[in-house]
Amino acid sequence: MATKIAVFSDIHANLPAMKAVAQHIARSRYDAVFCLGDLGGYAAEPNEVQEAVMNMGCSCIMGNYDDGVGHNRDDCGCHYSKPIDIEMSHISFTWTRAHTTDTNKEWLRALPLTVRDEIEGRRVLFCHGSPRSNTEYLFDTRSDGYYRQYTSGGKWDAQADVILFGHTHVPFHRVVDEVQFVNTGSVGRPKDGDNRAGYTVLTFCENKLRVEQVRVEYDIERACQTLIRAGLPSYFAEYLRRGGFMPKLANEGEAGGEAATKGPHIKAGPNDREYLITTD
Numbered sequence: 001m002a003t004k005i006a007v008f009s010d011i012h013a014n015l016p017a018m019k020a021v022a023q024h025i026a027r028s029r030y031d032a033v034f035c036l037g038d039l040g041g042y043a044a045e046p047n048e049v050q051e052a053v054m055n056m057g058c059s060c061i062m063g064n065y066d067d068g069v070g071h072n073r074d075d076c077g078c079h080y081s082k083p084i085d086i087e088m089s090h091i092s093f094t095w096t097r098a099h100t101t102d103t104n105k106e107w108l109r110a111l112p113l114t115v116r117d118e119i120e121g122r123r124v125l126f127c128h129g130s131p132r133s134n135t136e137y138l139f140d141t142r143s144d145g146y147y148r149q150y151t152s153g154g155k156w157d158a159q160a161d162v163i164l165f166g167h168t169h170v171p172f173h174r175v176v177d178e179v180q181f182v183n184t185g186s187v188g189r190p191k192d193g194d195n196r197a198g199y200t201v202l203t204f205c206e207n208k209l210r211v212e213q214v215r216v217e218y219d220i221e222r223a224c225q226t227l228i229r230a231g232l233p234s235y236f237a238e239y240l241r242r243g244g245f246m247p248k249l250a251n252e253g254e255a256g257g258e259a260a261t262k263g264p265h266i267k268a269g270p271n272d273r274e275y276l277i278t279t280d
Contacts, residue, residue: 003119007184008199009036009166013043013096014188017197018052020218021187036166037063037128040096041076042189043223044230050104062111063128064135069097070108077135088235095232120204125160129167132156138165140172151177162209169244171198173211182211191244195220
């Protein structure tokens with residue numbers, strides 16, 4: 001007998017993306033559904049997204065953004081280093097913190113940091129960033145040695161056969177010392193160049209695990225126009241359109257943005273919350 005579950009993460013206040021994924025999940029009839037957190041930030045509908053997740057009735061854990069907003073902290077714990085990322089992160093977080101209702105903040109504060117389950121004889125850990133922290137980034141570029149911290153005998157042995165996480169917004173699947181590490185990608189703010197909403201399906205059989213990264217089309221322009229009307233930076237809209245592959249900032253002199261690539265430049269517009277795409 002096989003058990004099939006759906007896992008999604010990092011919606012970031014993008015209601016059209018969340019609705020599209022929720023509808024796709026509902027049609028597919030999975031045995032269980034899990035949310036790995038980060039419901040708000042970077043778009044204009046944090047309360048609506050949170051209520052959509054609550055209405056799904058799925059297990060949900062606390063992402064770093066949920067922690068920051070729920071506890072009215074000073075920042076989201078994103079730990080960015082580039083000036084453009086720091087600036088945009090600050091704008092996003094302060095807006096989201098101000099616009100999330102007190103009732104929804106109370107719900108966010110009550111979320112667990114991790115969830116554990118046993119599926120078809122496998123120990124499964126659901127977390128946001130890593131087994132030890134919801135702010136740690138488990139990038140796909142990290143070495144096997146780094147991931148061994150969380151395998152049997154490691155410093156932070158997670159005591160799990162399958163570890164599911166998000167936070168980086170880039171889906172991937174790798175195996176280190178027989179432990180399956182699965183990044184489920186992002187529903188509302190992908191950073192892998194594919195602007196479609198993403199989630200992950202895992203099929204547990206007695207002797208094997210199948211991992212499928214699912215992408216779903218949604219109305220990106222509706223999300224973009226909604227956030228712009230709310231007074232958020234047009235940079236956030238362009239980020240959604242480009243699937244996180246943002247050009248470098250002309251006034252920084254080097255690659256700027258969370259997933260910058262070579263190509264056109266962005267210049268700050270007359271409003272410091274606007275960014276204009278230009279070409280060389």
